[in-house]
Structures are given as C-alpha cells and as structure tokens.
Amino acid sequence: MSAHLNAALREGDNPELTEERRKATFDTRKLADEFFGSHLARRRREIAKAIDAIPELHDTKPLPFMTREEKVEEAARKVFTLSKHITDIVDLSNNRETQSLNEMVIGIEGMPISLHFAMFIPALQGQADDEQKREWLDRAIRMEIIGTYAQTELGHGTNLRMLETTATYDKQNKEFILNSPTLTSLKWWPGNMGKSCNYAIVVANLIIDDKLLGPHSFMVQLRDENSHETMPNIQIGDIGPKMAYNSSDNGFLKLSNLRIPRRNMLMKHAKVQEDGTYKKPPHEKLAYSAMVHVRSHMITQHAMLLAYALSISTRYSCIRRQGYIDPKKDEVKVIEYQTQQHRLFPHIARAYAFAFAGTESIRKFEIMKRSLEAGNIELIADLHALTSGLKAVVTYLAGQGIEQARQACGGHGYSMASYMGEIYGVGIAGCTYEGENLVMMQQLGRYLIKAVKSVKEGKKPTGYVAYLAHAGQRHSLIDCRPNEGYAEHIRAFEHIARRQTFRAAERLQKYENSGLSTEQAWNNCTVELNRASRLHTRLFIACNFYERVLDVEDMAVREVLEDLLHLHLNYELIDIASYALEAKKIRPNAVSLVDSWEITDREHRSVLGRRDGHVYENLFKWAKSSDLNQNDVLPSHKKHLLPMMLNARKQSKL
Numbered sequence: 001m002s003a004h005l006n007a008a009l010r011e012g013d014n015p016e017l018t019e020e021r022r023k024a025t026f027d028t029r030k031l032a033d034e035f036f037g038s039h040l041a042r043r044r045r046e047i048a049k050a051i052d053a054i055p056e057l058h059d060t061k062p063l064p065f066m067t068r069e070e071k072v073e074e075a076a077r078k079v080f081t082l083s084k085h086i087t088d089i090v091d092l093s094n095n096r097e098t099q100s101l102n103e104m105v106i107g108i109e110g111m112p113i114s115l116h117f118a119m120f121i122p123a124l125q126g127q128a129d130d131e132q133k134r135e136w137l138d139r140a141i142r143m144e145i146i147g148t149y150a151q152t153e154l155g156h157g158t159n160l161r162m163l164e165t166t167a168t169y170d171k172q173n174k175e176f177i178l179n180s181p182t183l184t185s186l187k188w189w190p191g192n193m194g195k196s197c198n199y200a201i202v203v204a205n206l207i208i209d210d211k212l213l214g215p216h217s218f219m220v221q222l223r224d225e226n227s228h229e230t231m232p233n234i235q236i237g238d239i240g241p242k243m244a245y246n247s248s249d250n251g252f253l254k255l256s257n258l259r260i261p262r263r264n265m266l267m268k269h270a271k272v273q274e275d276g277t278y279k280k281p282p283h284e285k286l287a288y289s290a291m292v293h294v295r296s297h298m299i300t301q302h303a304m305l306l307a308y309a310l311s312i313s314t315r316y317s318c319i320r321r322q323g324y325i326d327p328k329k330d331e332v333k334v335i336e337y338q339t340q341q342h343r344l345f346p347h348i349a350r351a352y353a354f355a356f357a358g359t360e361s362i363r364k365f366e367i368m369k370r371s372l373e374a375g376n377i378e379l380i381a382d383l384h385a386l387t388s389g390l391k392a393v394v395t396y397l398a399g400q401g402i403e404q405a406r407q408a409c410g411g412h413g414y415s416m417a418s419y420m421g422e423i424y425g426v427g428i429a430g431c432t433y434e435g436e437n438l439v440m441m442q443q444l445g446r447y448l449i450k451a452v453k454s455v456k457e458g459k460k461p462t463g464y465v466a467y468l469a470h471a472g473q474r475h476s477l478i479d480c481r482p483n484e485g486y487a488e489h490i491r492a493f494e495h496i497a498r499r500q501t502f503r504a505a506e507r508l509q510k511y512e513n514s515g516l517s518t519e520q521a522w523n524n525c526t527v528e529l530n531r532a533s534r535l536h537t538r539l540f541i542a543c544n545f546y547e548r549v550l551d552v553e554d555m556a557v558r559e560v561l562e563d564l565l566h567l568h569l570n571y572e573l574i575d576i577a578s579y580a581l582e583a584k585k586i587r588p589n590a591v592s593l594v595d596s597w598e599i600t601d602r603e604h605r606s607v608l609g610r611r612d613g614h615v616y617e618n619l620f621k622w623a624k625s626s627d628l629n630q631n632d633v634l635p636s637h638k639k640h641l642l643p644m645m646l647n648a649r650k651q652s653k654l
Ligand SMILES: CCC/C=C/C(=O)SCCNC(=O)CCNC(=O)[C@H](O)C(C)(C)COP(=O)([O-])OP(=O)([O-])OC[C@H]1O[C@@H](n2cnc3c(N)ncnc32)[C@H](O)[C@@H]1OP(=O)([O-])[O-]
Pocket: 114, 118, 149, 151, 152, 157, 158, 159, 160, 161, 191, 285, 288, 289, 291, 292, 294, 380, 381, 384, 432, 433, 434, 435, 436, 439, 443, 446, 447
C-alpha cells in the first residue's frame, strides 16, 4: 500500500511510528469499517471531531491525578455539558454511537447515568407494560428521572432465588410493602444508587397470601425529584472506593416497610391483579431480561477495552528501544523481540475476533427481542446460553490480554501515565458483574448437557450445538493437517469441544447412576462442564471470525484479517491442544492493525499510547504535573518524616 493512503500518517509524528505506518499493506480506514461496521466507524470520526470543538467536554486534568470526589464531580459536569450538546452529536436511539461518545468524553471509569442507560431503561423496555412505559420510560429517556437496577444484596448476588428483599402484597390497600428484613438483605453494589439516582428498579421476592412467588421487579422512588433528598422509609449511600470505576457511586439501599402502589410492579409479563390474583409470565426467566441485554452488549465493550490496551502497548513497543539483536547495529525497537510479538499479536487477533463475536451477540439479542414482541419465547434459552458463555470467556481472556499488554510496556506500563491499571481494573470487573464467570459457564453447561441428551436420543440439535451430532471421524488431532484450510481448523476445534462435552456428560451420568442426587452429581462435574462451556464458546468465536473474514470484499483488508485469523486459530488450538504457531506475518502491520481501531488520544488517556509517539517528553510533563510536585517539600514530610530525621540526628549527636 502506498504510504499516503494510510489515514494515520501525520506530519511531526515520532519517526519511529511513521516508519511503521509506511509499511501497512492495507488502508486502516477500511479495516476500521470492518471492525466497527462502516456506519459506526464513520460516526466515531464525526463524534471525535465534534468533541474536539467543545472544550467543556475535555478532561480538566488527567483522571489519575484526581481524587475520587473530583472524579465524581468531573463526570457529573461532563454529563450536564453533554446534555446540552448530545442531540447535535449522536443519534440517541443508537446505543453504540452513544456508547462511543461516552467513552470519548467521560471515559471508562463510570458516570452518574451509566446504569440509567445500561439497565434501568432496558429493564423498563423489557418488563413494563404499555401504560407503565408511558408513565416512566419517556421521562427516563428525556432524563427527567435517573434510575438504576437494584438486584444484588450484601448477602446474595448470584443466587437470585434467595434474595431477601420482600415485596408483600397488601390486598386491602392495593399496595406492595417493600422491606429489607436483615442486614444481608441490604441492596449492595447497584451503580449510581449511592448519590446520583432518584429512582430504582428494585428486584424483590414477591409474596401474596404468604406464598413466595420468586424475584420480581418494582419501581421505587429513592429521592425527591426537586430536593434530591432521600424519601421516607429509605436509607441509601455510597459503598466506598473500589479497585476501579471510582467515578461511579455504587450504592447500598435499605427499605423499611416502604409502601408502593400495586402498579409499581413491572407488569408486562407477570401480573398481580387488585384482588391479589397472580398471573405467571410466559417464560419463567423473563424478569432477567435486563441482564441478558447487558451481557449481549458486554462483548463489544470488552473487545474495545482490550483494543485500548493493545494499541497503547503496540505503539509504545515501536518507540521503545532497548537491547540488541545484532550487536553491531543500533538498539532495537522492543517489538522486534519474538517474545514481545508472541505476547501481543495473539491478543490483537483476539480483539478482532471478540469484536466480531460482539456484533453477532447484539444482532442475536435484537432478533430475540423482536420475536419476543411477537409472542415467541423460543429464542430466549439459546440467547441466554450464548451470552452466558461469551460474557464469561471474553471478559476473562480480555483481562488476560490487558495484563499482557501492561507487562509489555515494562516499568512505564505500571505508571498510571499508561492508563493500563484503570483499563485492567474496569476490564476484570466484567468477570464478576452480570453474573460471576464460573457461574455463567455452568448456565451454558446445562444447555450443552441437554444437547448431548438429545443427540443420544437420536435427534439432531440445530444452531450452535449442531456440531455435537456430527460423528467425529478422527479421534486425535494427529490426523489434522492445517494445510487443508481454515475449515479444517474449525473441524479440529469442533472435535475438541465435542469430545470434552461428551466427556463431561458421561461423567455426570456416571455420578447420577451411582445414586448421587442431581445437584451433588452436577457439583462433582462442574470443572469438566465449565471446560466444555469454555471450549464451546471459543469454537463459536473462532467460527464466527472465520465466517466474517469470508465476507470481506476489500482484498488488502481481507488478506490482513486472514493473517489474524490464521494466528487466532493456531494460537487458540495451541492453547487448547498442541499445535503450530505462526506470528511473523503480522509484524509489518502491527501498528496499522491497532491504528485501525481509530482510538483518539482523548479516548486513550494514555501517555504511552499517544498516536504521535512522542512518549518521553510527555512522560516528563506528566510527572511534573503530579500534585505531589506542587510543593518542593510536602506538608506531610514536614509533619512526620522531617521531625523523625531531625530527632534521629539529635540522638546520634548525644
Ligand atoms: C454496567 C453493568 C453493571 C453491572 C450490573 C449488574 O451486575 S446487575 C446484577 C447482575 N446479576 C447477575 O447476573 C446474577 C447472576 N445470577 C443469575 O443470573 C441467576 O441466578 C442464575 C442464572 C445463576 C441462576 O438462576 P436460577 O437459579 O433462577 O436458575 P437455574 O440455574 O436453576 O436455571 C433454571 C433455568 O432457567 C434458565 N435461565 C436462567 N437465567 C436465564 C435467563 N437470564 N434467561 C433465560 N433463561 C434463564 C436456565 O438456563 C435454566 O434452564 P433449564 O436448564 O432448566 O432449561
């Protein structure tokens, strides 16, 4: 490719990076079109330009230099400023555009209305009936009210059936009485609940006539709409600092026999009539729809966090020179080391693979939503299984990739100037929220076991589990030759996933036959089952990547994506079996592959990942701006250390 076509080339950049960009074999804009989809890629460029022109939307100082209070204030200031400009910049009905705007302006550390958009509005859309939507959804979209999703409690997050918050129906007054009967029943963790929100969808166990009917969703007003003071019978507050996400006020909530009208239970699916008659939802788990919504969107978000970390460390690896490969020549860029390439490139391939899988999971969610609107509940189980597996595998592997990217930056990677610590902290939170990863793996495990049972009954499952019914002709990878093309790799993947799934199913059967209870037998097999879920999900990601690459029209882009696909399939197979690895072809395109993510410096917030590559002068500038450098001698030094030393000196003179 001729250099002038590389959109990332600019005058005045660090020559080390310019040299890299001149080597690109493809147009980074065209690859960005594939990574994001051409509409979003174009819109992201327009959004970045619009933000450049509005100084109030820029960070007032680097976020790592701010205290928690300053971060919370900064996020609130930006949300307010954005509210004046947002409709000029993005189409509010487009989730991914709005998400990109948030990432560029506010960043990844949280903001006062994260949960409002991530769960409060989706829960209303999925669970409120038409009349309730008219009452709350429109106001929520206009941001007249700000809400959150309050489900997790101090004592229970995973096991939703044991939530202790109760909603008892009082027929006489046609009200629900919401109560937190114990310390462990306090709602704990909901984002923005501590200080920012004035409403919450509270998940509570419904009780009618002393009968426990399971978790249901209730609209609760937390604060006065004018004074923002806490409403009577409610206690709320912030749960304190966390590993990351410290711009967000995750909160606690205690409800003391709070009375709310009957119509505050979200009644699109389950219903409670005035006389207390209960109508079951058409699918038992429809009340969990907001979680499935978030899980299906988490895949692209975590692909992006991985992309942030990798573009920082790939660019930095091309300006960092250290050591020699040929002692007669200059010190080399650290990217030249085979180990550095091995450390970074498979994760670059994964970032692309995850982004494509994320686009697919969002597409599947939209299809399920439309079919549900038409009264069809068939797709719910498939989507729950798919998103449970993807959420768990992608958040875990992305976290590993971010940590490798940090280590690839050496000492400077440990400074917050790189921003790696925050990206990692935010990334790994995804392993826990929206369902702890190992628990979500078991949800997919249940689905796989059912599929095995149906294969054994002579049926042919369809969709993502169809491969379980294919007779595995080969029993060992020894027969598998990579020169038969990528389809052969996929078959090897299928073979490994199928073998593990059958192994787990057989072990489960053995324990069940031995007289153990279903639950005990299940617990004895969960390591094997989770392994099967992990392999199944990695097969899905690989397969989706393969099919996606076949669709690419631009030949230069297709070629580089095929290089990544080749690396991905081999690396993943090595990770799950033993196989050959080929990473050298990626080297000339390394910087351009990360440039294609078109992450702006404003969005990166990283000195090491600067697009222009001028790292060292800016690291020095960064260090000088530390609060600790504002005084030559720190007050704390004068107060504690200096007297200590003076005292020691005095003592030694005695
Ligand atoms: C920005 C984000 C901030 C973060 C926010 C949060 O974290 S918010 C808080 C996030 N919190 C969490 O994420 C909490 C995580 N915990 C949970 O989601 C659930 O309690 C559970 C899924 C672990 C178990 O639930 P359980 O004990 O009720 O169920 P079970 O295991 O006995 O299975 C029974 C059947 O139900 C099926 N099924 C289950 N879920 C779904 C679904 N969504 N759809 C469809 N189906 C579903 C399952 O497949 C099984 O089907 P089968 O095989 O019988 O045909």
